[in-house]
Amino acid sequence: MTNEPTSPCREQPAASPIVLEPVTADDAPLVADVAVRAYNDHYTHLWFDEGTWYVTKCFTPVVLREDISHPNHRYYLILVDQQPVGFVKLKIDQPLPGFESFNALELERIYIERAATGxxxxxxxxxxxxxxxxxYGKELIWLKAMDSSTLAIAFYRQSGFELCGTxxxxxxxxxxxxxxxxxxxKEILPRSNQ
Known part of the structure; x- marks a missing residue:
């Protein structure tokens, strides 16, 4: 994809141990492995079947290969000291209902293995x-979080997000x-305006 902005992780100083690495559909098996580990670390309690249905629905290599290939989706592995510990999924052009006047990006998924938290x-x-x-020229980032995840909500607040709906x-x-x-x-401004 020649129109892609350069990933900020590629511009990180060499000493930075935490980077986002863009992935392609060919990386689906690796993303699936990381996704299942990270999801199972935090979310099995939500489900009657300990998350088996959801993991099968969302995190198999076949499903992820198709989702990563979607032109509006960007997936990144979270690497710590070059080891994958989680992943991020972004929807690049995704208006937030009620805030359609903003050029918005949805942070649909951010999963980090328990061992890498804190x-x-x-x-x-x-x-x-x-x-x-x-x-990408966005003015707003938005996300959904479980209302029972008080620690995640507190983290997002510390990161500049505010509640705007349910x-x-x-x-x-x-x-x-x-x-x-x-x-x-979270409304964002160009770096020069902050």
Whole structure:
């Protein structure tokens, strides 16, 4: 893809141990492996079947190969000291309902293995996602988070996001008490205006 902005992770100083590495459909098996590990570290309690249905629906190599190939999607592996510990999925052109006047990007997924949490990985990844959004000329980043994930919501607030709505999931395989989600947004300005 010749029109892609340069990934900010490729411009990182050599000493930085945390980078976002863009992936292609050929990397789907590796993304699947990382996705399943990271998802199972945090979310099996949401499901009657411990997440088997959801993992099969979203994180097999076949499913990921197709999703990574979608022209509006960008996937990145999260590497710490060159080892994959998570992944990010962005929807590059994804308006936020109610805020359609903003040129928006959705941070649809950010999963990090439990062993890599609490080390500044999430903060660094969010900074890099913001840089990617700026490179695409975006004015707003938005995401959904489980309303029961108080630590994740606090992290997103610390990263500059604010609550702007709610959403309800309707997966019958999911325990009903976990169907609620919050929608959060972060307005961004070009680097020169901050």
């Amino acid at each position: 080390q500044g990985v999430g903060r660094t990844v969010m900074e890099q996602v913001t840089d990617i959004a700026r490179q 959403h309800q999931l309707s997966f019958p395989q999911m325990k009903p008490e976990y169907h609620g989600m919050v929608i959060m947004k």
